[in-house]
Amino acid sequence: MRQGAELVMNAPPEWVAELDEACLTSENAMRDDPVLVAATKRANRSGLAHWAAANIERPGAFVPRYVSSDMASSALELARRGLSDALFNSTRAVQNAAWQRWQQIAFALTSDPAELQALLDVSARSISAFIDANMAYLADLIREDREARLRGTHADRRELVTLILDGTDVTPQHASQRLGYALDQVHHAAVIWSEEADVELRRLEKAAETLALHADTRQILTVMVNAGTLWVWTHGGKPIDMKHLQQAVKALTGVRMAIGSSGGHGIEGFRRGHLDALSTQRLMSRLQTSAQVVGFNQIRLVSLMMQNMESARQFIAHTLGELATADPALRKVLHTFLESGCNAKYTAEVLHLHRNTFLRRLARAEELLPRPLADSRVHVAAALEVLNWSDAQP
Numbered sequence: 079m080r081q082g083a084e085l086v087m088n089a090p091p092e093w094v095a096e097l098d099e100a101c102l103t104s105e106n107a108m109r110d111d112p113v114l115v116a117a118t119k120r121a122n123r124s125g126l127a128h129w130a131a132a133n134i135e136r137p138g139a140f141v142p143r144y145v146s147s148d149m150a151s152s153a154l155e156l157a158r159r160g161l162s163d164a165l166f167n168s169t170r171a172v173q174n175a176a177w178q179r180w181q182q183i184a185f186a187l188t189s190d191p192a193e194l195q196a197l198l199d200v201s202a203r204s205i206s207a208f209i210d211a212n213m214a215y216l217a218d219l220i221r222e223d224r225e226a227r228l229r230g231t232h233a234d235r236r237e238l239v240t241l242i243l244d245g246t247d248v249t250p251q252h253a254s255q256r257l258g259y260a261l262d263q264v265h266h267a268a269v270i271w272s273e274e275a276d277v278e279l280r281r282l283e284k285a286a287e288t289l290a291l292h293a294d295t296r297q298i299l300t301v302m303v304n305a306g307t308l309w310v311w312t313h314g315g316k317p318i319d320m321k322h323l324q325q326a327v328k329a330l331t332g333v334r335m336a337i338g339s340s341g342g343h344g345i346e347g348f349r350r351g352h353l354d355a356l357s358t359q360r361l362m363s364r365l366q367t368s369a370q371v372v373g374f375n376q377i378r379l380v381s382l383m384m385q386n387m388e389s390a391r392q393f394i395a396h397t398l399g400e401l402a403t404a405d406p407a408l409r410k411v412l413h414t415f416l417e418s419g420c421n422a423k424y425t426a427e428v429l430h431l432h433r434n435t436f437l438r439r440l441a442r443a444e445e446l447l448p449r450p451l452a453d454s455r456v457h458v459a460a461a462l463e464v465l466n467w468s469d470a471q472p
Contacts, residue, residue: 079197079201082180082183082184082197082201083129083131083132084130086130087127087130087131087134089126094122096175096179097172100174101118101122101168101169101171101172102115117148118148118152120146124148124149125144128141128144129141129144129208138204139204140207141207142211143212143214144212145215145216157223157224165216169212169213170209173209184198184201225279235257238257239301239309242261242345242349243349243352245349248345250262259297259298262344263313263315263344264314264315264341264343264347265312265313265351266293266313266337266340266351267337267338267348267355268309268310268312269308269309269352269356269359270307270308270310270335271306271307271308277305277332277333282306282308283300285333285335286298286310288323288326288327289312289323289337290312292318292320292322292323292326293313293314293317294316295315295316297312298313299311311352314342314347318340320371323335327370334362336358337372337373338351338356338357338374339374339375340373354374355374357381358381361377361381361384362467364387365384365464380467384464390464393457397454397457397458398448398458398465399448401446402461408439409466411425411429411431411443412440412458412462416455416458422436422437422440
């Protein structure tokens with residue numbers, strides 16, 4: 079191993095040229111930029127020398143990662159151009175070329191099958207581990223750089239958006255140009271957040287993109303409030319497909335979404351939708367609901383009722399009696415029954431219950447009410463609507 083590493087350390091120019099050719103042939107985006115070409119060649123030489131020196135000193139031992147300034151600057155430049163794949167593809171091309179050359183060195187050093195096998199096994203692990211460690215570091219570097227740049231962009235956006243939300247007089251056309259988002263249109267607004275520690279910004283952005291997709295638009299504005307929260311606006315020309323949005327967001331574990339009132343136009347609609355989204359977020363917290371996606375229009379009545387928490391609790395207890403603390407499945411049956419216009423067949427189908435099972439649960443729920451359902455149907459429906467959100471499943 080040491081003999082081979084010494085040969086690599088003193089590699090003739092044509093060996094290193096093979097690595098350069100493999101790297102640049104794999105990606106035209108790099109070949110066409112003389113600055114990147116020069117940096118890539120320097121990076122190949124310094125990386126090769128580092129690996130060889132480590133194996134001369136301690137043959138076969140783990141080689142610590144080595145990322146030169148050329149490697150780091152090239153990686154960041156490619157990532158900023160949207161060419162991260164070019165970096166990783168070219169690195170693997172260099173690894174393959176280096177492995178081909180190393181096999182030739184190994185076969186020249188020994189003809190003993192067992193010794194040759196051992197040498198190839200150890201060196202394969204060493205090369206792979208070294209490259210993988212470098213790639214992991216560069217991937218983290220790219221991610222941190224991207225998030226830092228996004229924070230800068232989001233800071234500029236948030237400053238302007240805050241002025242708009244505070245009612246400061248701004249010129250819609252000028253503000254739209256700065257935000258890259260048209261203010262003179264109908265808006266949907268949302269707050270997207272996660273309570274998980276160290277949530278990835280990309281996961282929140284994915285949720286924002288999912289919202290835009292289900293609003294049938296590509297016009298979207300995102301503002302990062304903190305590491306775990308985004309404010310989002312999209313074009314509101316079409317209603318949000320809430321059912322499919324809720325299903326899609328389930329795949330984004332830990333992400334939650336509060337959607338404001340829809341249909342508002344211009345700066346006032348921009349502001350009102352956002353304020354309603356914040357109200358929805360606060361209400362989700364107060365109700366301790368496990369629902370992942372909630373729209374203001376869904377909880378408009380609940381929002382009014384919950385403005386005074388103590389009064390709401392008294393109303394629920396007075397209206398529902400023992401049903402308020404009974405099995406949530408009983409409340410679900412009665413709530414769905416009332417929501418469907420007291421259609422027994424439809425309710426049973428929606429809840430996937432046998433008719434007899436549904437009727438038994440409905441009868442039991444009515445028994446637990448302090449007054450006949452026929453005498454207090456509206457009040458019972460309102461009280462159940464509040465509890466429905468507390469009982470909601472993700």
